[in-house]
Amino acid sequence: MNTDHNLPDYNKMQKLLPDYVLGEINAEDKIFFENNLPLFPDLVKEVNDGLSLFARIEAMDIDGILKQQTKNISVRVIDGLDKQRAKSKFNFVSRVLFPSVGIVAVVIVFFMFNVGGNNLFNTKKHDSTKVNINQNSDNTSITNNANNVEEKVFDEKTIEKHGNELEKIYNDSPELFNGSTISPSTVFDEIENLNDEQFEEIIKELKNEKINS
């Protein structure tokens, strides 16, 4: 029996050992390995341990355990898939449909209160809660909801134009407004309820006053 590990065959035997134990050795090497194996007791032990392990595993019923443990898996998977589908429908409603409807509603409400230059956030010049605005081609028609009577009043541009005119007069001749009930602020307050003719009257009055004085 040769136990000298310095022999060149020992290295070759060691290299062949895994393939032999795992059953992956070719015919030629197998003959060589089996012929030389009795010379190396430590390798004999390794081979026997390996082969006996496979024999023990073969005798076990690992497959039986797996079968027992997985017998309901397919039912559970199908149930799981059904639940997931039901959940994804609910998710579509709760995550996509409801928020989309909400956003559309908010956008509609926002535009309802912002058409024609009237703005919810800019109520100084116009009280948009009082009037519904129908924008015509000339931008001057406003319908008064409270009385349900159409009356012509000024749009923003006209108000600005006349306001500037009035302010110019006030700046040029502030004395004209002394003791008068008319002032730029009072006119601004009332300007939405005035029609063209009334406003022109006021301007004329002020101009006449200026000329007379």
Add this chain to the structure above:
Amino acid sequence: MEAVLLTELSDIEIIDAYCNTGNQRAATAFVRKYQKFVFATVLRYLNNFDDAEDVTQEVFIKALNNLDKFRKESNIKTWLYRISVNQSINFKRKKSIFSVFKRQSIDSVREMSNNSPNPLQMLEGRELELKFLSSLARLPEKQRETFALKYFEGLTYDEISSVLGTSVGGLKANYFQAVKKLSEFLNKDN
């Protein structure tokens, strides 16, 4: 009956049947064909029968939802293997996060398990197998997986190399090391 017949179809035929019609029977056939492979893989990562059942279910749901993305030229087992390992790792991660809360309810779990048959009681008479499985669990991951995929699942070294990212030479070494260690563990325990 039809499901039994479907299991006799090839992988591609089952996949096509499920992807084209969403057929429940095709899904059942697919699960039945690979349930032991997936369960065994997940069990090796989790070492717990209950958890392995839950995760196996998740693996199949994920696989079936993505079956249309499976490239038919690749191996279904290696594809399922990757999903199984990822799901197992995610499960372990989640479990470790929630372990703090679970510890508080250990007593109630014990009470429950006293009243209902637990999986290990159901495996009575299978001590050898359980001893082997616990020995397998003691191996380093690459050795354990190489051994299991080669010996139990019959995958080639190239297929194992593609999922474990180890060279074929390295896999052979891992395989043999696993055999040696398993022999040692089992001999010691005897």
